[in-house]
Amino acid sequence: MRYVLHYYPSPNSLKVIILLHELELEWEGRVVDLAAGEQLAPAFTAMNPNKKVPVLESSVGDVLFESGAILEFLAERNGNFLGANESERWQCKQWLYWQMSALGPVAGQAHHFRKFAPEKVPYGIRRYTDETNRLYGVLNQRLSLVPWLAGPYSIADMAVWPWLVHADWQGQSVADFPALSRWYQAMQSRSAVTAAWAAYPTREIAPEDYEVLLNQRADALKPS
Numbered sequence: 578m579r580y581v582l583h584y585y586p587s588p589n590s591l592k593v594i595i596l597l598h599e600l601e602l603e604w605e606g607r608v609v610d611l612a613a614g615e616q617l618a619p620a621f622t623a624m625n626p627n628k629k630v631p632v633l634e635s636s637v638g639d640v641l642f643e644s645g646a647i648l649e650f651l652a653e654r655n656g657n658f659l660g661a662n663e664s665e666r667w668q669c670k671q672w673l674y675w676q677m678s679a680l681g682p683v684a685g686q687a688h689h690f691r692k693f694a695p696e697k698v699p700y701g702i703r704r705y706t707d708e709t710n711r712l713y714g715v716l717n718q719r720l721s722l723v724p725w726l727a728g729p730y731s732i733a734d735m736a737v738w739p740w741l742v743h744a745d746w747q748g749q750s751v752a753d754f755p756a757l758s759r760w761y762q763a764m765q766s767r768s769a770v771t772a773a774w775a776a777y778p779t780r781e782i783a784p785e786d787y788e789v790l791l792n793q794r795a796d797a798l799k800p801s
């Protein structure tokens with residue numbers, strides 16, 4: 578089985594790249610240039626009507642979007658990183674959904690208001706900086722009880738770590754949270770994480786290049 582990952586150097590893509598390395602799968606990465614609007618092209622929209630990366634294709638015709646679903650799909654198909662028993666599996670899903678519904682969207686808004694918004698909105702900056710800080714505290718509490726989020730290492734850890742590599746964009750410091758720091762370093766010492774990070778092109782994109790990302794409404798969904 579071979580896979581193609583349509584991605585961009587962003588946390589939601591990095592989590593899938595880590596899992597592809599952990600599972601030692603055969604895969605090829607194709608960068609979708611978001612600033613150039615490649616995610617709006619009909620060929621991409623046919624794979625993901627939500628017009629966002631990542632998207633995974635398999636050599637037998639599977640096409641999936643939403644990074645959490647992609648992580649579950651690959652982990653289930655390969656029988657690894659989901660927890661070893663029923664209780665761990667539910668812990669894994671619980672923390673995965675927490676990342677997808679809380680940490681990702683909130684930290685993403687912190688990136689937006691602190692780094693990319695064309696106007697400085699103090700309420701938005703404060704709201705998302707503080708809520709991200711609270712979520713780091715939630716992680717710290719959990720990780721003071723268990724080595725990894727689900728107990729054993731799982732896709733939940735792979736989903737969360739990429740959101741912490743940009744802690745400075747969120748006005749946070751992982752070092753302020755002792756248990757989280759211990760876990761963060763344990764993540765960094767995994768060879769799959771190192772390999773994923775090494776191949777992850779960091780891009781500094783000027784705010785004006787984000788025009789296409791910041792100004793989409795429903796009419797951006799019309800076929801072009």
Ligand SMILES: N[C@@H](CCC(=O)N[C@@H](CS)C(=O)NCC(=O)O)C(=O)O
Nearest residue numbers: 587589611629630631643644645790
């Ligand atoms: N919930 C989605 C979020 C995907 C997402 O927001 N992707 C961003 C990059 S991190 C994107 O493709 N943005 C392009 C756009 O908004 O036009 C997932 O986890 O896959």
